[in-house]
Amino acid sequence: MSSDSFSGHLRSTLFVFTLLFFIIHSSSQSxxxxxxLKFKSILTNSKTQVLNTWNEETHACNFTGIVCNSDEEVKEINLSNQQLAGTLDFDSLCSLKSLEKMSLGSNLFYGxxxxxxxxxxxxxxxxxxxxxxxxxxPDLSPLTQLKFLSLNLSxxxxxxxxxxxxxxxxxxxxSLGDNTFDKSPFPSEILKLYNLDSVYLSNCTIEGRIPEAIGDLTSLKSLQLSDNNLTGEIPAGITKxxxxxxxxLYDNKLTGILPVGLSNLLNLSQFDVxxxxxxxxxxxxxxxxxxxxxxxxxxxxxxxxPQEFGDFKFLKQFSIYKNQFTGELPAKIGSWAEFEYIDVSENYLTGSIPPDMCKMGTLQKLLMLQNKFTGGLPENYAGCSSLIRLRVSNNSLSGQIPDGIWSxxxxxxIDLEMNQFEGQVPASIGEAKSLTQLFLANNRFSGExxxxxxxxxxxxxxxxxxxxxxxxxxxxxxxxKKLSNVHLQDNMFSGAIPESxxxxxSLNEINLAGNSLSGQIPASLGSLASLNSLNLSGNKLTGAIPASLSSLKLTLIDLSDNNLVGRVPQLLLMVAYNGSFAGNPGLCADGSKDLRECSQASHKSGLIKVAVYCFIAGVLVLMLSLAYILIIKLRKIDRKCPINRGGSWDVKQFHVLKFSEDEILRSLTQENLIGKGGSGNVYKVDLKCGEQLAVKHMWKSEPDSGSWRSSRSSAAILPKERARWPEYEAEVAALSSLRHMNVVKLYCCISxxxxxxxxxxxxxNGSLWDRLHTNKKIKMDWDVRYEIAIGAAMGLEYLHHGCxxxxxxxxxxxxNILLDEEMKPKLADFGLAKIVQSGKAMNSTHIIAGTHGYIAPVYWVQNEMRTKEDMVSLVDPNISKDAKEDAVKMLSIAVHCTMKLPALRPSMRMVxxxxxEVKPYLFTDIIIEKEGANNVSLCKN
Structure with missing residues (x-):
């Protein structure tokens, strides 16, 4: 073969190989x-835009979060903290043969x-x-190349x-912490991983002793074993x-003393036992x-x-409360670094408060209560503008408080209680714009x-x-307006109790006892709806007890040792204890063993006067009533019974209707009344076709009297207590366009x-509250509870994502979760609803809405969920044993919905x-009713 032909043959061969390589390489990239893209297709979250670059036109190496190697093969997936939601398709991801890094933490993956x-x-x-x-x-043993593994809080x-x-x-x-794994002793397998430099096994139900062999992991820089059930002594092996x-090692059951060899850990910067x-x-x-x-x-x-603590150049956080330490604190403690807080409370420490803990201007918490400190509060802290909490109560401190402290x-x-401080509270306290709690009790403060x-x-x-x-x-x-507790007792205050x-x-407690207050008890106190305790004893108060106090829901009232006169309101006697009204010679009451009977003579005389007045008033009322009834029948609504059917009525319908407004109006009678309140009445209406409606009648001007007295009846809609006119507009705006089987249907409004x-x-079936708590309470098995929970969640998902x-x-x-005849839930009462305008974020509102009252103890629940047994103990005992595991799973979902960081809370779509995922087996074959079925008109002919 000639050299030219050989050269040509070689070129052809190289071309073929190049072409084949290009084809194979292109195929690999594709x-x-x-x-x-398959991994992306399974995700359900639409909030994030991070995957917008993931499409058919873009090279995989140019996808956001993707890093490729020199051969243009995917090497890394970096998508942590991107609000990605859905299940993970590891079939697709693990098909990336060169994949070395998969970072998907801090997202919303489930399943x-x-x-x-x-x-x-x-x-x-x-x-x-x-x-x-x-x-x-899953089994991790094939991942033999793994150097970094993080599954904490997963x-x-x-x-x-x-x-x-x-x-x-x-x-x-x-890192495996903060998961509810089954209980196990300290895993010996970890002791073979000699390359470890960081171990996080906190809060993952490990129990028993820490093995001595922990000392063999000599590369460790971080060891976190807190919040488990570890027992025994801290092993000497740790000192290696x-x-x-x-x-x-905090929050365990460790015993014994600190091992001597801890002094070897000269690189230790954070130590918590x-x-x-x-x-x-x-x-x-x-x-x-x-x-x-x-x-x-x-x-x-x-x-x-140890005095040496005062020389620690980097110390920022120092907390030793609830121990038995004695002696003095090192004078220089906290004066070198940017000190953040000190808490030495509940010990037996003596001497002076170290003066320079705010030297760097970063001290936030100075907590030294319940010791035996003496001397004054150092002047240096008057300029500590970073200070948030100052607590030195229950010591033997004395002298005056530096003026700058107050502002x-x-x-x-500011907690200075149970010391011997003296002096006055200066006017500069008005500049303390963040002050929420002022505790000065049991000192020697004086002045106004x-x-x-x-x-x-x-x-x-x-x-x-x-x-x-x-x-x-x-x-x-x-x-x-935010004041909850006012305790001014045992001072020398004088003058009248302020009407203001x-x-x-927001007041819950008022205690003004043991002063020299005079004048009458302000009737305005009767308007404090949240007041639980009222103590005005041991003063010089005069006059009658205001009748307005009868409206308060008090657990304690003490008006003893004053100069009050007249009859004690009967309702106050019901909450009084022995002596609540003692020491007021001018007071009387009927049927009280602690107070004199009100004078029979004056009582009879009073009865005669009352009878005369009642007779006259009765005649006048009768005449006025007759006239009023005639007028009402002609032109106005009787707000106790029927509604006026005359005049012009405007109907706005939101569904196909087969009933007239006249059929509705004729049914709004006293016998059909099922709820009554400040904004109107609620009636049950039986249509001729056999169907039933609920009608809320709302007045455009607020009626003269009455708050809702209905006890959460089985009404379809129960208005909120003391509803106001804007609620009507909000409810119509919210409900008129909604179409979902788990949202209550508003057929029309008639104005x-x-x-x-x-x-x-x-x-x-009324509300879920009725069925769980009132006299209409019923036993609901887990299947029913589950259907109610997921139905309510689907309703909220529709509101958040489907509109x-x-x-x-x-x-x-x-x-506000109502139940139909089949116990299916529907969201109701949209009087506080807010429609998010297009283009605006919906992750916050500027007004805190809702109902005052019970708040679920979600953080307590989180703290109690350390083991599976603990979680089961939180479940309602009425739930069957077989269903408790499903209930625990649902509880876990609920806790995730209440995470402190909003970014960690799942969307309703993800909920x-x-x-x-935790659906009971009984419902796996049930076909959920199509949403369109909810649009069927009522009473079709």
């Missing part, structure tokens, strides 16, 4: 793009994870933490596959971990000069605080309470008991010159998806 994760054999980095997965963690439960962890010998980072920078059963002194810690945070609280440590701009609590205190609009509690304050209570105190006190609408009628479908303009209900509660 495959990888399809794998990623179980299949074992196909094990196909990701090249993975070195896997982060699925802070999600909402369910079920068990939602996984059941037994953890500890054996598979033992194969991951290359791991340097392991000389690279440790963080050691957290709080809330255990440890004892002994802490002198071993004096060598740890790199400490930034030292938490020893809630143990039984004793002895003195600190960020201080929310400055009127400027009324400028502190944030005040919630004032506690001045047991001082020497004098003068009048500021008349402007009524400006403190009745304007402090006249002075009235409005809202016509709804009737819900014969052209999202609707925020803002008053979701059990009494529905998660609830569908």
């Amino acid at each position: 495959d990888e793009r399809q794998f990623l 179980s994870v299949s074992s196909h994760l094990s196909n990701c054999t090249n993975l070195q980095y896997l982060d699925l933490g802070m999600n909402f997965f369910s079920g068990e963690v 939602g996984f439960s059941g037994p953890f596959p500890w054996k598979s962890i033992g194969n991951l010998t290359g791991l340097t980072f392991l 971990l000389t690279k440790l920078q963080m050691l957290e 709080s809330t255990n059963n440890l004892h002994g002194d802490v002198s071993v810690l004096k060598f740890l000069t790199q400490l930034e945070s030292l938490q020893l609280f809630e143990n039984s440590f004793s002895g003195e605080i 600190l701009p960020n201080v929310s609590m 309470l400055p009127t400027e205190i009324s400028n502190v609009s944030t005040l919630v509690e004032i506690e001045l008991t047991g001082n020497q304050f004098s003068g009048e209570i500021p008349s402007s105190i009524g400006g403190l 006190l009745g304007s402090c609408v 006249s010159e002075d009235s409005n009628l809202l016509v709804y479908e009737y819900m014969p 052209e303009r999202p609707v925020l209900h803002r008053d979701v509660k059990s009494s 529905v998806k998660m609830l569908e």
Whole structure:
């Protein structure tokens, strides 16, 4: 073969190989793009725009969050904290053969994870933490290349596959905390992972002793084993971990003393063994000069605080409360670094308060209550503008408070109780714009309470008991609308009780006992709807007890030892205790063993006068009533019985109607009344065709009297207490365009010159509240409860995601979830609803709406959900044993909906998806009624 032909043949061969490589490479790229697009297609969240670049036209290596290697193969997926929701398709992701990093933490993924994760054999980095997965963690043993594994707060439960962890010998980072795994002893498999530099196993139900062999993990820089059920002593093996920078063992049941070898941990910056059963002194810690945070609280440590702590150059956080420490605090403590807080409360410490803890201007909390400190409050803290909480109560401190303390701009609590402080509260307190709690009880403060205190609009509690304050209570105190508790007892206040006190609408407790107050009890106090306790005893009050106090829902009333006269209102006698009215010779009552009977003579005379007046009044009333009835029959609505059917009525229909307004109006009679209140009445209407309606009659001008007295009856719609006219407009605006089987149907509104009628479908089983709490309570099995929960969630999902303009209900509660004849739920009472305008975010509102009253203890529930057994104990005992596991899963979903960080809360769309994951088997074959069926007109011929 000639050289030319050979050269040509070679070129042809190279061309073919190049072409084949290009074809194969292009095919590989196309495959990888399809794998990623398949992963995207399963996601259900539409809030994020991060995946907009993921399309058929874009090279996979140019997808947002994707990093490729030099061969243009997907190497990394970085999509953490992107609000992605849905199940994870690991079949697609693990088909990316060069994938080394998968970072999907802090999203909204849910559902179980299949074992196909094990196909990701090249993975070195896997982060699925802070999600909402369910079920068990899959087998991890094939991931032998893994160096980083984070599953904390991921939602996984059941037994953890500890054996598979033992194969991951290359791991340097392991985070499995905050999951409800089954109880297990400390996993010995971890002790073989010698490359670990960070371990987070807090709050994952580990129990028993920490093994001595923990000391073999000599590369560890961070070891967190808190919030478990660990027992025994801190092993000496931990003292071998000389690279440790963080050691957290808090909230366990550890005993014994701190091991001597802790002095070896010279790199330690964060040390927390709080809330255990440890004892002994802490002198071993004096060598740890790199400490930034030292938490020893809630143990039984004793002895003195090492003076060396005062030389720690980096210390920012120091908390040792609830121990048995003695001696003085180091004078220089907290003066070197940007000190943030100190809490040495509930010990036996003596000496002076160190003066320089706010030297760097960063101190936020100074908490030293219940010790034996002496001397004064150092002048240096008068300029500590960063201070939020100042608590030095129950010590032996004395002298005057530096003036600047009273006006600190960020201080929310000043607690100086049970000391020997003296002097006056200056007018500058009016500048403390963040102050919510002022506790000065049991000191020697004197002088008048400055009127400027009324400028502190944030005040919630004032506690001045047991001082020497004098003068009048500021008349402007009524400006403190957030004030909840006022305790001014055992002082020398004089003058009248300010009438404006009745304007402090949030008041729960008033105690003005043991002063020299005079004049009459203000009738305005009767308007304090939240008032629980009223103590005005031991003053010089005169006059009669205002009848307005009878409307209060008091648990305590004490008006003893005053100069009050007249008859005690009968309703107040019902809440009084023995002696509530003693020491008032001028008071009388009928049927009270503690008060004299009201004079029979005067009583009879009074009865005669009353009878005469009643006779005259009766005649006048009879005449006026006859005239009034005639007028009403001709032109006006009788607000007790029927509605005026005359005049002009305008009908706005939102569904096809087969009834007339006249049929509605004729039914609005007294016998059909099922609810009554401040904005109108609610009637049940039986149509000729056999169907039923609920009609809410709302007056355009508020009626003269009455608040809702109906007890959550089985009415289809029960108006909110003391409803106001804007609620009508909100309800019509919200409901008129809604079409969903889990939202109550508004057929039409019928309006006249002075009235409005809202016509709804009737819900014969009343509200969920009725069925859970009232005398209409019934036993509901888990299947019924589940259907109610998911139905309500589907209704909210429709409001948030299914409407052209999202609707925020803002008053979701059990009494606003109504039940039809089949116990299917429908959301009702949209009087507080808000329609989000197009183009505006719907993640917040500027007004806090809703109903005052019960607040679910969600954070307490979170704290109680440490083990599966704990979670089961929270479930209603009436739920059958077989269904408790499903109930626990639903409880977990509820807790996720109440996360402190709004970004971690799932959308209603995701809530529905998660609830569908825990559907009881009984309902798997039920076909949910199509939404369109909800549009069928009523009473078709």
